[in-house]
Amino acid sequence: DTEVTQTPKHLVMGMTNKKSLKCEQHMGHRAMYWYKQKAKKPPELMFVYSYEKLSINESVPSRFSPECPNSSLLNLHLHALQPEDSALYLCASSQGASGGRSYNEQFFGPGTRLTVL
Amino acid sequence: AQSVTQLGSHVSVSEGALVLLRCNYSSSVPPYLFWYVQYPNQGLQLLLKYTSAATLVKGINGFEAEFKKSETSFHLTKPSAHMSDAAEYFCAVSDPPAGGSYIPTFGRGTSLIVHP
Numbered sequence: 001d002t003e004v005t006q007t008p009k010h011l012v013m014g015m016t017n018k019k020s021l022k023c024e025q026h027m028g029h030r031a032m033y034w035y036k037q038k039a040k041k042p043p044e045l046m047f048v049y050s051y052e053k054l055s056i057n058e059s060v061p062s063r064f065s066p067e068c069p070n071s072s073l074l075n076l077h078l079h080a081l082q083p084e085d086s087a088l089y090l091c092a093s094s095q096g097a098s099g100g101r102s103y104n105e106q107f108f109g110p111g112t113r114l115t116v117l
Numbered sequence: 118a119q120s121v122t123q124l125g126s127h128v129s130v131s132e133g134a135l136v137l138l139r140c141n142y143s144s145s146v147p148p149y150l151f152w153y154v155q156y157p158n159q160g161l162q163l164l165l166k167y168t169s170a171a172t173l174v175k176g177i178n179g180f181e182a183e184f185k186k187s188e189t190s191f192h193l194t195k196p197s198a199h200m201s202d203a204a205e206y207f208c209a210v211s212d213p214p215a216g217g218s219y220i221p222t223f224g225r226g227t228s229l230i231v232h233p
Contacts, residue, residue: 004160031219042207042223043161056220090160094219104149104211104219108160 004109006091012115015081021112023074023091032074033106034066035090043090049074081116088113119144119210123224131232136180136195138227140208143189150191151209151221152182161207167191178202203231 004025013019023032031050035043048056049068057066063085065077074091092106124139142148150167165176172184182193191208205228209221 006160040205040226040228042226045220048220092161105151105163105166106161106219106221108153108162110160111158113158 004091004093004107006089006109006112008112009110010113010115012117013078013081014117015083017081018077018079020078021076021089021091021114023076023109024072025093025107026072027093027107028071029093029095029107030071031094032068033092033094034074034076035092036085037088037090037111039088047076078114081114083116086114086116119148119222121208121210121222121224123206123208123227125227126225127228127230129230129232130198132200133197136193136198136202136229138193138206138208138229140182140191140193140224141189142191142208142210144210149211149219149221150182150184151211152176152180152191152193153207153209153223154178155205155207155226157204164193164206198229198231200231200233203229205229 007022033048034046036046037043045058046060047066052068063080067075088111090111091109094106120143122141152164153161154164155161164180165174167174167184175181180195182191184191205226207226208224211219211221
């Protein structure tokens with residue numbers, strides 16, 4: 001299985017709602033990532049989990065809260081978002097550093113299209 | 118720190134014509150280089166990657182890229198464009214791992230438009 005899955009595909013939420021995005025991979029990858037992507041722009045890194053520990057937080061506002069319950073799952077909890085947070089949220093995974101140089105590409109999920117009203 | 122420059126935010130070609138998407142990188146160490154494609158409303162898909170084994174790298178869907186150290190370039194080519202190639206293309210470079218993971222730096226992207 002070489003797939004990263006993300007749910008839901010689309011999400012519309014108000015500024016006072018609490019919601020969660022989910023990401024799952026069964027490739028045995030030990031690094032997982034959250035990206036935010038605006039239209040016609042490259043993905044912007046938000047968080048990196050390496051071996052289930054948060055290793056990078058790119059100064060993301062606290063209204064975004066990541067969680068890695070186990071090596072296959074990655075969640076992004078959303079609370080009190082702003083309209084400017086509307087974007088495509090992408091999850092990715094990779095082998096991790098111990099996999100060696102030739103296994104360092106990222107595998108991306110299809111994304112969750114988030115609209116904040 | 119590494120960086121990537123993709124020349125041209127849009128490239129327009131006719132179906133059957135050569136596709137050339139340009140990417141120049143800056144890296145303080147031997148780089149890891151990638152090309153990703155993103156179709157509308159989808160995630161990014163790896164087209165090909167440079168792992169230093171060979172300077173000419175072949176990828177999926179008939180794409181290939183050549184690593185030229187002297188020019189710090191990794192341009193993407195395809196001999197004959199198909200309508201289905203219309204998408205956003207991202208070049209990416211990553212330095213050796215930080216914190217147990219490889220973090221790519223993406224270029225701004227090039228939108229490939231294919232005319233019938």
